[in-house]
């Protein structure tokens with residue numbers, strides 16, 4: 001049974017429809033990548049998966065139960081595109097705070113903090129406030145706070161943005177290790193070499209999934225050498241189909257008019 | 261409260277206190293406002309001279325200053341939560357919404373009381389002449405301060421939460437704050453007046469007004485408890 005199932009998710013901001021009824025299932029221990037250009041609706045979608053936002057219509061089930069639910073959220077970790085850190089606290093204080101919120105105390109909290117920092121490949125300066133950290137360090141600290149309570153399902157919105165290639169590779173190795181240990185991971189990215197590391201990819205553009213499958217499958221289906229080319233292929237196919245649909249829509253009322 | 265809720269309460273309160281000690285954001289802005297108000301009062305009363313017994317207007321002036329000062333300060337109490345998206349992280353944690361309310365409320369109450377307690381001596385120094393003093397024991401003034409501040413920070417915390425999610429942030433708080441505060445303000449002025457002026461009937465008067473203050477606090481806290489889940493998610 002999938003750990004996470006989203007069905008027909010529609011989201012609107014004002015008049016703009018940002019997600020046009022997207023569906024997705026994620027299996028246990030899988031790293032699922034959401035790949036798409038800026039403004040495609042990745043953040044909007046993962047916010048709904050995590051329970052930060054409610055969709056206009058559609059449902060999300062996690063661990064077989066309907067979201068949002070406080071009980072389920074205990075088993076989920078979410079790293080937002082914004083860092084969700086307190087800038088006037090040190091890294092350790094941030095970890096302590098979020099650990100305490102999840103009910104960790106004393107030695108368990110300390111151990112969890114060390115493990116999380118190790119996974120996020122961050123060494124912290126005990127005196128430095130987060131305000132004075134570099135963007136990449138904040139990103140890694142934000143990841144550490146998200147995995148502190150050892151969630152079974154981890155939702156990450158652009159976890160590696162602002163990171164150098166070395167840390168990026170390290171962190172993706174951490175993801176693979178977590179997934180091997182049974183953690184389910186949904187991660188957004190617009191970097192192709194990261195997408196290549198996912199078990200499965202959902203390519204999103206303008207609020208629709210244009211293709212879902214393993215990186216290899218997608219390349220083969222598109223007959224493309226790289227994921228980038230595959231993305232372009234699926235994007236073009238989608239556009240062509242949308243044009244055809246629009247053309248038939250326009251044609252229909254005219255035909256009706258002539259009959260009358 | 262079970263163990264987890266209590267730990268969460270302490271964690272949020274502690275975090276707010278540590279951050280306030282570092283930035284002094286709320287205390288400074290409220291303190292500054294209190295000082296500026298006193299300077300303006302000084303000018304406003306400058307022509308009244310010796311003919312005016314300042315004690316007659318002082319309770320009112322004090323509460324006017326405190327109400328506007330808290331309007332300014334409490335509005336900032338969710339700024340750190342909102343700035344980097346921490347509020348979303350908090351809301352995703354398995355934390356009962358009233359716990360968030362009571363911890364933010366307690367922090368706000370503390371900061372408010374600190375500024376009030378610091379500014380009162382300055383206030384009396386500036387306005388009370390040597391022959392004047394507080395007729396009744398000072399603890400009575402302290403009690404009004406505590407009682408009214410509970411109400412102020414409760415309503416303030418509730419409204420600050422609402423305005424985080426509304427685009428017209430400050431306006432929202434300002435528009436609702438004063439009408440909601442009106443009954444409490446009236447009772448606080450009455451009780452302070454009774455404590456400052458004294459006289460034979462003052463004890464009865466004082467406790468009468470204090471009953472209003474207490475009633476306001478209880479109702480406000482119950483309403484906040486019931487509504488917070490809805491308010492914070494809005």
Ligand SMILES: Nc1ncnc2c1ncn2[C@@H]1O[C@H](COP(=O)(O)OP(=O)(O)OP(=O)(O)O)[C@@H](O)[C@H]1O
Nearest residue numbers: 013018036037038039040041042043044045081190
């Ligand atoms: N709160 C909001 N109010 C109005 N419009 C919004 C809001 N959030 C997102 N949008 C719009 O929804 C669309 C998708 O945004 P979203 O943030 O989901 O994109 P994204 O794929 O995460 O992009 P990026 O890679 O830049 O993070 C954009 O057109 C954006 O302007």
Ligand SMILES: [Mg+2]
Nearest residue numbers: 042043044081
């Ligand atoms: Mg995004």
